[in-house]
Amino acid sequence: MTQQSPSSPVLSVRDLAICFDTRHGPLSAVDGISFDLAPGEILGMVGESGAGKSLTGTAITGLLESPGRIHRGAIYFEGQRIDTLPQPEMRQLRGRKIGSIFQDPLTSLNPLMTVGQQLIQTIRTHLDLSQDAARKRAIDFLAEVGIPAPETRVDQYPHQFSGGMRQRVVIALALCANPSLVIADEPTTALDVSIQAQILDLLKQMCRDHGAAVILVTHDMGVIAETADRVAVMYSGRVVEIGPVKTVVGDPHHPYTKGLMQSIPRIGSNARRLTQIDGAMPRLTDMPTGCAFHPRCPHAMDICRRALPERQQVEDGGEVACYLYQEETV
């Protein structure tokens, strides 16, 4: 592993913007997002479908496909700029230093290879190990992710595993080369609630044991609240609020985060009606001027319709992009 001072971030995203080239000109899907990720930290990225959270993860792993492209900004991984790296070098990094966990464990495993072959292939691609040593490491990893009888299971195919067990295998695959960053894109969305809790606990445990930082992309605030250290809330391709999980979940500032938190039904609240945010997230082809949230915002002011708010520090270590708070601080 590269020697790093403990405080320097494992990942820095600076003013990242992603656009899609279409016949009608470029559509901006992610527009100027910046954040840092400390070693071993779990950053939750939450937002509605189309907010750009998965796209950000894809850009970090260098898997952005045409017509999507990064048209502004930079991504630094362990101090090295990676968004401009040529594909062969990026392939060295992927799997070795940056692991990925996707939503659907059935489609992210190869159905024609045994679980063991897939693990051994990944291990031997990235680490200098013999076939036997790699097999032993694969079995150890399967045991570590809680798969019973790993010596037998290692020679079985993905279809012989249940959904929860498959996601355990995917976690083993993501971590078997000891990466320092794992991008988990909706890792529990395809699973049942009782399995979801197990997988989240396992993910946390494994990343803590192996010292990997995690970007946890999800639409579920509950998952974030129970798993993440910090949260970035995305809306229409921008980070509208970022901060420690306690602040963002317990005392949100941005009107969108507030609305989102209130619209989540909670057990034991006995509410007659749910608070709702009227309208829907704007389409990329039809973006409003100024702050993208202003057509749905109860506090929209004149300036919100004209200009984009910058991210500002608020108390408790959070940052919010909203003119409501800029007035206070100015």
Add this chain to the structure above:
Amino acid sequence: MTLHAMQDRPLVSVSDLSKSFDLSAPFLNRLIERKPKSFLRAVDGLNIDIPRGKTFSLVGESGCGKSTVAKLVVGLHGATNGKIRFDGTDLTDLRAADRGDFRRRIQMIFQDPYASLNPRWRVRDIIAEPLRSFDITSSSTEERAEVARLLELVGLNPKDGEKFPHEFSGGQRQRISIARAISSKPDFLVCDEPTSALDVSVQSQILNLMRDLQDEMGLTYLFISHDLAVVEFMSDYVGVMYLGRLVEAGPAERIFAAPEHPYTKLLMDTVPDVTMARRGRVPVVGEVPNPINPPPGCSFNPRCPLVHETCRIRSPDLLDRPGGAVVACHAVAEEGASPSDATGKIKAGGV
């Protein structure tokens, strides 16, 4: 007096409902390989009553049979056993030709608003289709006015009728599905995970709309969901299913305030919660067993913290519990309770 008795009678009453799917290999293969026939019991002896104007929710994990129940009730599957009484008539006895008016009175809202609307039809035709097939409107002017009224009722613009489904977002499409479902003036709506494909901020809009429509039109809902918080918000009564059987059922307040079955407790404990109250909780072990070969006895026994000998031998019966609930659990039974009556139904009136 008679009116009162009418209102007391549940609108929908399901008794001893079972559905098996035949998963056997073809006849010749079975003969050559000497394999027996194999069945999957998707729903196994289900008893529920749904009072008029109320919401009954079924919760459970994937594969527990909740969607099969929805399809049985609307008649998309034929029942293997048992009865479904709708307003006093047994639907399982009816020939297809006699189902006409019941089709109008029972409608369904599906999970995926991207798959449940015909992409080549205009929205006004999608919504008008039930009006036409049940002869509800007599002229095209009347039909147009009714479609406009329905669109407004679900919070869309009457002009949206000219558009095609692809011009709408997921939440708006689900509004169109709801407009279509209520256009035939049904009494009973079966909603199979109506918001699980939607984002939270849109989910709350749809749930509020469904409750408003229930109040305005006196609708009765069978609501299927895996999301406990959504279920608590929507329901008057809740039934928790595990591997095709009801393990606990009763008034929603009672079930959420004091769950008794270990599986219900497990579900409530594992829901990720925005209050972060459960950050330190112990995760539950195990997964739902294969429904083709369920474990003997109580199907929850391999994961149950209270498991003992009886659970591995005999499947528990539903017991009446205080507060109008029923629970199927040997451990709860041993604490002392009277066995339920033969049907084990929820006493809907006693709340």
